[in-house]
Every structure is written in structure tokens, then in C-alpha cells.
Amino acid sequence: MCGIAGIIRTDGGPVDGDHLRRMRDALVHRGPDGNVIWTSDDGSRGLVHLRLAIIDPDPRSDQPMTTADGALTIIFNGEIFNFLEIRDELEAMGVRFRTESDTEVLLEAWRKWGSDTLLKLNGMWAFALFDNRSGEVHFARDRFGIKPFLYAQCGDHFAFASEMRGLLALPFIDQAVDEAVAARLLFEPMGIEGSTRTLHKSISRLPGGHYARLKGRELDVRRWWRTADHLVEAPARFEEASERFRELFLDSVRLRMRSDVRIGTCLSGGFDSTAIVSGMAAAAGEAGADHRRESDDWRHAFIASFAGHGHDETEQARIAAEHARVVPHFAELGADSGEDDIDRVLDALDDIYISLPTAPWKIYRGVHREGIRVTLDGHGADELIGAYFRPGHLSGFVLRNLLAGRAGASDRVRHFGLRLSGDYFLRGYAVSPPPALRIAALEDRLPAHWGPLDRRLYGMFHATVLPTILRNFDRLSMAHGVEVRMPFMDWRLVVFAMSLPQRMKFADGRTKLIAREAMRGLMPESIRTESRKIGFNSQIPAWMNGSLGAWALRLIEARDESCFSELVDTGRLARRIRRLNDAKGWDWHQAGRLWPYINLKWYMRRLTAGAAHPQH
Numbered sequence: 001m002c003g004i005a006g007i008i009r010t011d012g013g014p015v016d017g018d019h020l021r022r023m024r025d026a027l028v029h030r031g032p033d034g035n036v037i038w039t040s041d042d043g044s045r046g047l048v049h050l051r052l053a054i055i056d057p058d059p060r061s062d063q064p065m066t067t068a069d070g071a072l073t074i075i076f077n078g079e080i081f082n083f084l085e086i087r088d089e090l091e092a093m094g095v096r097f098r099t100e101s102d103t104e105v106l107l108e109a110w111r112k113w114g115s116d117t118l119l120k121l122n123g124m125w126a127f128a129l130f131d132n133r134s135g136e137v138h139f140a141r142d143r144f145g146i147k148p149f150l151y152a153q154c155g156d157h158f159a160f161a162s163e164m165r166g167l168l169a170l171p172f173i174d175q176a177v178d179e180a181v182a183a184r185l186l187f188e189p190m191g192i193e194g195s196t197r198t199l200h201k202s203i204s205r206l207p208g209g210h211y212a213r214l215k216g217r218e219l220d221v222r223r224w225w226r227t228a229d230h231l232v233e234a235p236a237r238f239e240e241a242s243e244r245f246r247e248l249f250l251d252s253v254r255l256r257m258r259s260d261v262r263i264g265t266c267l268s269g270g271f272d273s274t275a276i277v278s279g280m281a282a283a284a285g286e287a288g289a290d291h292r293r294e295s296d297d298w299r300h301a302f303i304a305s306f307a308g309h310g311h312d313e314t315e316q317a318r319i320a321a322e323h324a325r326v327v328p329h330f331a332e333l334g335a336d337s338g339e340d341d342i343d344r345v346l347d348a349l350d351d352i353y354i355s356l357p358t359a360p361w362k363i364y365r366g367v368h369r370e371g372i373r374v375t376l377d378g379h380g381a382d383e384l385i386g387a388y389f390r391p392g393h394l395s396g397f398v399l400r401n402l403l404a405g406r407a408g409a410s411d412r413v414r415h416f417g418l419r420l421s422g423d424y425f426l427r428g429y430a431v432s433p434p435p436a437l438r439i440a441a442l443e444d445r446l447p448a449h450w451g452p453l454d455r456r457l458y459g460m461f462h463a464t465v466l467p468t469i470l471r472n473f474d475r476l477s478m479a480h481g482v483e484v485r486m487p488f489m490d491w492r493l494v495v496f497a498m499s500l501p502q503r504m505k506f507a508d509g510r511t512k513l514i515a516r517e518a519m520r521g522l523m524p525e526s527i528r529t530e531s532r533k534i535g536f537n538s539q540i541p542a543w544m545n546g547s548l549g550a551w552a553l554r555l556i557e558a559r560d561e562s563c564f565s566e567l568v569d570t571g572r573l574a575r576r577i578r579r580l581n582d583a584k585g586w587d588w589h590q591a592g593r594l595w596p597y598i599n600l601k602w603y604m605r606r607l608t609a610g611a612a613h614p615q616h
Helices: 017-030 083-092 102-120 164-168 179-187 238-256 271-284 314-324 342-349 358-369 381-385 394-404 409-421 452-462 465-478 491-499 513-518 540-544 547-557 570-583 588-609
Strands: 002-009 035-039 045-051 072-080 123-131 137-141 150-154 157-161 210-215 218-223 263-266 300-305 327-332 374-376 483-485
Touching: 002 017, 002 072, 002 123, 017 035, 017 045, 017 157, 017 164, 045 072, 072 102, 083 102, 102 123, 102 137, 150 164, 157 164, 179 409, 179 588, 238 271, 238 491, 238 513, 263 271, 263 358, 271 314, 271 381, 271 513, 300 314, 300 358, 314 327, 327 358, 342 358, 342 465, 342 588, 358 465, 381 452, 381 465, 381 491, 381 513, 394 409, 394 452, 452 465, 452 491, 465 483, 540 547, 540 588, 547 570, 547 588, 570 588
Parallel strands: 263 300, 263 374, 300 327, 374 483
Antiparallel strands: 002 045, 002 157, 035 045, 072 123, 123 137, 137 210, 150 157, 210 218
8 A cells, every 4th residue: 555656758758856756745645664766767757656565564565666577567556455366376377476565466467467467356456557668558446446546648748646636746737627527526526536537627537447558648548347247146045145245245354454564443333334343353263264464463443432422433332342352442533623633634635525524534643643554444335235324214215216317317406406405606507507527337237127226326336425435535544654445345245235136235224234134143233233324424513513614704705816716606605604603503414515615615725825734
């Protein structure tokens, strides 16, 4: 796990060393264990690697890494969890290894199988691989886009980086905001990350499941993975299906416990995180399993405590920690004012979201301070088998499922609802909503027998909600040099779960049926059967009803040189914020509607100021 960046001069000219140093400095937080700036012999390629050493921390596994014969060079961010099995296969074919890293396994696998290697990998990755003989460069991102990859083509320069800040540090990158993307983001904050477009006109995203080849000045982008093409025949009996789900889940957890450094988990006390920590306890003691390279120091659970707030799950987290026999580490966040570390948190996010993510940012800071470099967390479960159903809201749940399968219908309903409630502040989109961005996964041909929930989950997982969450947690964890692994996102488990009939996921007002049954006997019963869903959020309504609301109003009313006021009716927005502040009327709904505007104004002011805030 790390940060990667690079510049390729497509005209063969030399890369400016100062440009590489700028990229390194912008991404230095991603690599607490060292950084390397590398240039090719002819000077036309420059690479930056910021290392978070997890597998084979020895300097022999530093990157960029080149094969012994000099044919291939790779720069890689992520983990290949089944690298030992692939290494066994390659060694049987006569390959000899110089390191104990997954990076070298990936490099040698590519030499043997080329792009077919991607289908063999179980993990999370974004990499650039240079064929030093042909001059071609290959880029690839994992199936679901867990690890980021952003790039820009500017004249004779092709540049890439793990975060936008790495590209914006370059003087030849145009920092202009794409107003069409910004408008869409303010209208539907979850509708951007699955696309190829970003907040900046000059910066593109390689989506999850995509591969690209750069030959000369031509970039050929292709999709190598569609989950819908890999569905399996699912067991007809619920009991058999739950047993298979359990097997796949525990094997996913076991693979993700492979680490040469200490690991832990972030524990909220809800079903997903409790399943992870309980799965770790079960997998660690599984007789007959392959425990090679498995960390023996994993009993660490990090718990956010929001004392005095309705979304506090500290007691449930204590129960889960005691059940799994792990050491709880508590972070008290209830007394936070919302303004604490706000510039650092927003700077770490490096994008726009529906809430201020101080809680996860502080949790991962605590993880780092305890000397833990890896956590196994529960991301992906909701989008895979849950869809965020809240008891007592069945009609709304059904409506969202139905609308998700009809192109444009959801947008029209959202547009009408926002205007009716007075939560719409965009200029120029009074009659119709901002056009949706093209997202490849939303065009996939899905099985004809799938119901509305299946179709909605597929979109949430591949195109909208989950890609946004993955981006957030990559940024917030790597701001502190912490790697997050997600057992619910093992591709084998994903394919299996999506092949199951809808009735095995949701029935009689209960979600995640298959996972709940699979975890029977492995986790506390009170948590396994709990239907209440509480997201891992900061207490933003309380903050906005306090001093943060005044901070937001000052920000919106402040003059600046950005295009924000051309995009947003700042007068109406300020009046709305003032009324909510005066009435102390902020709730989760209002905060979620208005925070993206506040976040975007902050982001644009940072751009025009030309300076980023410190990470730690």
C-alpha cells in the first residue's frame, strides 16, 4: 500500500525533476516508510513511490521494481491477497524470486500472462507497468476501484497520481473546475466517482475494472471486468447458500489477515464491523487453513465513542470486542465542536462529500498512533446485500428500488423534491436537473429475472454509493498512513452474493439475510439480529446547530475569486443556512443536502488560495 505518481514525456524529452518533487511532496502522507524518485535512463519517464511497507518491509521490496533482465518496471499501490498462491504457481513453472513481496509476484505474473494476470488477482490495486523494450505503459485498476488512479494528458506530458492533489501540484495541469461536474455533484453527490470525469476538466479517472495502454501519445482504455458477466449458479436452498457465503467470507478474512506488520479493525458495534472482527477470530483459529504470512498481532479494535449522541454504539462495540477477545481502543469524539481539525480533514478528503468526515479521520489517526498499519473494515456490505433499509420506511425503500431501474426517473423525482423543499440552489438548472455523467457499470446488461432491489444494489456497488465511500476511506486512512482492507469486497464473495435471489438478501423488512444466517454462532446474537442501521458518521447535525453552522455561514458569505457564485445562488443558500442556525433546525437530512455546497465552497477557496493545509 502506498502512493504512486509519475510523468511520461510522450515526445521523448526529459522529465523535470522539480515536477516529480512537487508530486512527492503532495502525496508524502501516503508513504511514511520511505519515498523514491526514479527516472529512466533516457530521462523521459519519472516515477514517485511513497511506501507504506506491509508485505516484506525490507528495502529489497522498494519500488519502482524492475525484473532482473530489465524488461519490465512496475509502480504499484495496493495488495494482492492471493500472492502466495500465485507465487506457488509461478515457482512450479521455474520462476525464481528475489523478494518476499506481492509486488514481485505481480511483476513476474505479468511477464508470464500479460493482461490475463488481472483475472488471477484477488486484491485491490492500481499500478503502472512499463515494458522497457516496446516502450508501452500499462495501467490497471482493481475490479471495484478500491485503489485510486487519476491521470492527465497535457501536450507532451502524461501524468498520473493516487490523488488529485498529486496532479494539481504540477504547473502544466489546468486547475479549472469542470462546472458541469460540479453542478452534478451538488445535485447528486454519489453520481461522480464511478465515472471517468472529476471536478477538474484536465483530470480523468480510470474507473474500477478498467485497463489502459499508453503507446506513444495514444491511450487505449478498456474495461476488463464486468461482475454481471461472472455470475454463478447459486444454491436453491437458503441453508446451503448461507453455508457457502460463510466459507467465502471467512476465507476472504483469512487472506486479508496476511501481513508482515500489526493489524486491527475499526469497530462500530453494527452488524458489518462486528462480522469482520468475529470473522477474524474465527479465521485465525481455523484448523487446517493456510495461515502463511498471517499476522499474529491482530487483536486491536478501534471504536469511535459519541457519548451523549443518538448514534453512539459504544456499548454494542464493547460487546463485540469482548466476544472476539480483542483489545478495544476508544476515541471519544462526542465533545468535538466540528471545527476541530476541519481544514486538515477537508484537505485530506481532497474532494466533496455529503458530510464532514471527522470521525473516520480521527479514528485512523488513532490507529496510526497505536502503531497499527492495517485495518480490516466492513465497507461494501450495505451495497452488496443491504441497500440501507431503515425499519418503518418500507414504502420509501421500495420506491427507491423502483426508481433506480428507470433512467432519468430518479433524477426527476430528486429535482422536484429539492425544489419543493427549498434545498435547491443551483443556477441554470431550474427546469431540469444537471445531466448525469456516463458510468459504464450502469449500462451493464443484467439478468432479466433480477428484481428492483438486485438492480439497485448492482448500481450502488459499482457506480454510485460504494465508489464514493471507497474514495473517502482511501483518503482518510492514507492521510495517516493506514491501509484499509475490505473482506466483504472479495470478488468471489461479490459474485456469489449477486448471483443469489433477492429473497435471500431482503424479506419481511430485514436486510442482509444471507450474511446474518452465515454468521450464526460466530458473533453476538444481539448484534447479529439487530435491524437498526447507523452509519459511521460524525455528529454533524449537533455541530451545525453549534459553532459549525456559524463557520459555514461565514464561509458561504465570504467573497472569493472562484466560480462558486456563478454556479450557486449564494444569497439564497446563505439565507437558508442562517435560518437553520437561528432555529437550530439542522438534522441529518438538512445537513446532507447542504453540506456539499459548503464543502465545495471550501474546496474552491483552497484552489484559489493556492496552498494546501497540513495533513497531520
